[in-house]
Amino acid sequence: MTGKGIDAEAGRRERTDAARNRAKILAAAEGIVAAQGVQGLSMAEVAAAAGVGVGTLYRRFGDRSGLAYALIDAREREFQQAFVAGPPPLGPGAEPGERARAFLGALTDRTVEQLDLLLMAETAGPMARFGGAYDAYHSHLALLIGRLRPDADAYCLADALLAPLAAPLLAHRLRGCGMAVERVKSALDDLVTRVIG
The missing domain is CATH 1.10.10 (Arc Repressor Mutant, subunit A)
Structure with missing residues (x-):
């Protein structure tokens, strides 16, 4: 050799x-x-x-922060793979409204699963929540909304659907107000129904 x-x-x-x-x-x-x-x-x-x-x-x-981000990234890759190429209804193959509901439910679970890490990440700076994963979520929802309601402002509606899942707000609702995760998911389902008809 x-x-x-x-x-x-x-x-x-x-x-x-x-x-x-x-x-x-x-x-x-x-x-x-x-x-x-x-x-x-x-x-x-x-x-x-x-x-x-x-x-x-x-x-x-x-440092410790870099380690926390690596933990978030590892789980984030799995989640994105699931909604981009996984089985329906989260992945391709289901109708857009069903996919939007499945996506928001799965994103709620994904956020709760790493809530403390996401709190640290999303509060690191004024724009820390945006970019990267948020952009992927936003594009996915805007695409689904656009397919169902071509006349709607899918861009702004996607932000409205993602807003309740900001880690600080979700932590406040779940921990500070004692709200159950199922209540959050139910409200998101209702919101999707109102947004997409």
């Missing part, structure tokens, strides 16, 4: 090890957040739970 082949082999092994470490770190961090909340997410505790050095954690994620 040439020197170049050895380097390629070492590079593949390193990428495999890095991917395995990343998965272990994210699993450990998810476990800590589930048990203790975001406030319990310390780099030292995550490193110990994952069986890696603290330096590895800092090199890969930068």
Whole structure:
């Protein structure tokens, strides 16, 4: 084997090890957040739970905030894959109104699942909620609304449907007001019916 082949082999092994470490770190961090909340997410505790050095954690994620964003990103990719290419009614194959209802219900569950992490992310700055995932949600809903009501302002209506799922508002309703998640979902279903007819 040439020197170049050895380097390629070492590079593949390193990428495999890095991917395995990343998965272990994210699993450990998810476990800590589930048990203790975001406030319990310390780099030292995550490193110990994952069986890696603290330096590895800092090199890969930068800081606690970077680790939190990685947790959000991993779950976000799964969610987007589900509504873009998963089975109906969330994915393609169902009629637009049914897909919009399924999407908002699934987004409610997805937001509740990582509410503390999303609160941290969405309140990091005045425009922190927008861009990235929000744009994907908005485009998806605007497309569904446009198919059902070509005459409507699908752009603004998509914002109206997403507004109740802002992490700070949802946390206030669920935790501060004691509202049940099912009540939020029911109201969103009603809102979809009123928006799309």
